[in-house]
Amino acid sequence: MGRAPCCDKASVRKGPWSPGEDATLKSYIEEHGPVGNWIALPQKIGEFCKSIHMHVHVHNRVWFVVCGDVFQASYSSGLKRCGKSCRLRWLNYLRPNIKHGGFSEEEDRIICGLYISIGSRWSIIAAQLPGRTDNDIKNYWNTKLKKKLLGKQRNKECHVRKDRSKRGLTKAAASRNEDFSVIWETGGDWYGLATEVNHMPPASINQSPNPNSHQTSLTEYQLRGRLASNSNQLEQEPAPIEADFLHYPNHMVPPNCYNPIERSTVVSCLRPLGLSNGLMSTRYSLSNEDNINIPVFAENNTLPQISTGEVDRRDLQSHLFEYSRYVGNIYSAHEAMDRSMCSSGALSHGRGSGNVWEDIISSTSQLLDENYGGHEAVSSQWVGGGRGTGGSSFGKSGGGAWDT
DNA sequence: AAGAGTTGCAACCGCCGGATC
C-alpha cells in the first residue's frame, strides 16, 4: 500500500515562488511564530490572509500590504503550495539571517573537513555554519567545491593509477565512489587535500584561533585538530589508526582503518557519565556499512565522558563528533544532541541559538573541570590550542587526574 | 548574432523513522 500524498498535487502550485507568496509565508510565520504543522500551514495562511485588514483595491483587484510592500491578494483561500514546499522555502530562503553564496575560505575549509569526516550529512555540516542551509552547502559542494578538490587532486591521479595497476586492482574494485576513487586511494591525505584547497601551508593551521571569535575559534579548532594531526603525514605512508588506540586493551578493531571515513568513524573508548570506574573499552564505527559496535552510552543517553588512561584530544573530538552523528541518526541533527545532552542531567547549559559544538565543548570542558581538575591546561588546549605534531594528550596536559 | 554547452541553484521527490492514532 502506497503512502498517501501529503497534499492534493493537482491543486498546489509548483515551481519558483513569487514575491507575493514569499511575503505571505514570511509574514504569517513572523506573526505566528514557529510552525507546528507544516502540512496544515497553507490552509492556516488562508485564514490569516482573510484577516489582513490592509487590503487595497486597485484596478478591480484586491491587493494587500505586507511589510510596506504591496502584493496581489491571490491567496485568500490559502497559500496554494504544498506544506513541505512551504517548509523548504522558509528554511532555505525566507528565514532570517540566511546567507547565500560568497562562501569564505574558512567555510570551504569547514565543509571539506566535515565532508571528509562524515560524508554528505549536509544538515549536520550546515549546523556548523551559521546562516548556511544544507541545500546551499550541498549545491556548493556539488557544483564547486568537489571540482576544486578534484582539480587539486588531478596531479596525483597518474601516480595512483600507476600504483593501482601495479597492484592489479581494477578501478571498480578499488573504488567506493567513482569520482573519488583516486582520492580514496590517497588515504590519509584527505586532510592535506583540504588544506591545499585553500593554499594554506600546514604550519599556519596550527596558529591560535582568534580569541575574540568563539565561533571561529571553535570551527578552526575542529579542523585544525584534524588537519594538523594529519598534515605532518603528507609525505608519509598513512599510519594505521590502530596506532592511536593501542592503549585501549579491549576494543574491537575494524578490519581496515585506512580510508578517511573509517578513520574518522572509529572512535575511542569512553564510559557513561557517572560511572567512576566503569571503564568499558570498546570501539565502534558509525558508518552504515560497518556497524561494528554500538556505543555503550547510547542506551542511557548520557554525555560520554573521557575514560581513564591517556586520551588524545583528537580522540575526544572524534568521539564527540561521532556521537553527534549517532544521535543525529536517532533523532534529527542538533535538536537530538540537545535533547540527549540535556537529558544527562549533568549539563545545565542554556542553548539559545548556540552552536552545537560550542555547547558540547564548553559543556565538556566544564565537565572535565568538575570531575578531573587540571582544568586550566585541559580547557585552554581544548578551546584554543592547535594539536601539535607530538600528539599532546589530555593525560599529559591534565596531570595525574587523567591517569588510570 | 545565435545556437550549443555549461553552470548554479531553487525546488521537487521519495525515502526514512519517530510520533500519534
Place this chain on the structure above:
DNA sequence: AGATCCGGCGGTTGCAACTCT
C-alpha cells in the same frame, strides 16, 4: 500492533543565466 501522519533529509531535476564556439 499496525497504519498513518509528519518532519527531516539527501539525491535529483528543471531551468534560467552565463559562456563558448
